[in-house]
Amino acid sequence: MLVSAKEMLQKAKAGKYAVGQFNINNLEWTKAILLTAQELKSPVILGVSEGAGKYMTGYKTVVGMVKGMMEELKITVPVALHLDHGSYEGCMKCIEAGFSSIMFDGSHFPIDENVEKTTELVKICAEKGMSLEAEVGSIGGEEDGVIGKGECADPQECKKIADLGVTMLAAGIGNIHGKYPANWEGLSFETLQAVSELTGDMPLVLHGGTGIPEDQIKKAISLGVAKINVNTECQLSFAAATRKYIEEGKDLQGKGFDPRKLLAPGTEAIKATVKEKMELFGSIGKAE
Numbered sequence: 001m002l003v004s005a006k007e008m009l010q011k012a013k014a015g016k017y018a019v020g021q022f023n024i025n026n027l028e029w030t031k032a033i034l035l036t037a038q039e040l041k042s043p044v045i046l047g048v049s050e051g052a053g054k055y056m057t058g059y060k061t062v063v064g065m066v067k068g069m070m071e072e073l074k075i076t077v078p079v080a081l082h083l084d085h086g087s088y089e090g091c092m093k094c095i096e097a098g099f100s101s102i103m104f105d106g107s108h109f110p111i112d113e114n115v116e117k118t119t120e121l122v123k124i125c126a127e128k129g130m131s132l133e134a135e136v137g138s139i140g141g142e143e144d145g146v147i148g149k150g151e152c153a154d155p156q157e158c159k160k161i162a163d164l165g166v167t168m169l170a171a172g173i174g175n176i177h178g179k180y181p182a183n184w185e186g187l188s189f190e191t192l193q194a195v196s197e198l199t200g201d202m203p204l205v206l207h208g209g210t211g212i213p214e215d216q217i218k219k220a221i222s223l224g225v226a227k228i229n230v231n232t233e234c235q236l237s238f239a240a241a242t243r244k245y246i247e248e249g250k251d252l253q254g255k256g257f258d259p260r261k262l263l264a265p266g267t268e269a270i271k272a273t274v275k276e277k278m279e280l281f282g283s284i285g286k287a288e
């Protein structure tokens with residue numbers, strides 16, 4: 001059964017660890033993440049961007065695949081199925097399709113419009129028992145064609161959105177999606193601290209988890225981050241393992257071209273990345 005992310009994130013915030021959101025693209029991704037979470041007894045959030053939802057032929061397909069897989073694999077750890085960076089329309093579609101969590105990314109709207117739309121979604125999510133993530137201050141980098149500058153959120157605006165009753169809040173603190181450039185200045189802990197002080201118990205979300213140095217991840221968790229999103233890193237490890245398999249000519253040996261064989265090293269590589277992140281975030285054993 002899919003669950004809202006509320007309880008797992010409140011526990012994480014109180015226990016000073018973070019739950020990973022790992023974005024999915026297909027069956028192999030979903031299987032690798034679910035099996036790793038179950039093996040390590042960790043709660044987990046499966047992230048679906050609007051682009052990935054479209055790629056997987058629509059949100060209903062995603063819900064069917066995830067629910068079916070959880071049943072067949074006997075997954076008992078808490079799993080939330082979450083729309084990543086949703087538009088208002090995307091949120092509505094995911095609510096209807098049976099997601100257990102959504103993110104409304106209103107960061108590109110003027111704050112009043114972000115407040116207005118978030119308020120409506122808070123009401124709907126409360127009725128449905130779903131969790132809702134809001135964003136203030138756009139996260140930089142490129143994700144699914146959406147390009148953000150990587151700003152630092154205004155802590156007062158964060159408080160305004162947090163007070164609407166959202167479940168978790170993503171605040172821009174200089175983080176960006178994808179690989180970090182060599183001249184990246186690092187996370188703004190000053191902003192994070194200020195947001196944390198004003199928003200109290202609110203679980204904070206760190207996007208762009210790929211490539212943030214371990215000490216910065218740990219410091220962010222100590223300052224109130226309870227959810228960390230990782231996407232690119234799984235893509236990179238999947239691609240590297242698949243490249244190695246083909247470069248070694250394994251697809252040309254015997255039945256090495258069988259997709260079940262061809263995609264196996266990449267799937268194992270995703271498992272290893274997810275495990276590494278769960279260790280770093282401190283979520284292992286928290287679902288026991």
Ligand code: 13P
Nearest residue numbers: 178207208210229231232
């Ligand atoms: P990365 O791709 O940088 O890991 O970011 C993931 C993310 O924040 C998804 O919303």
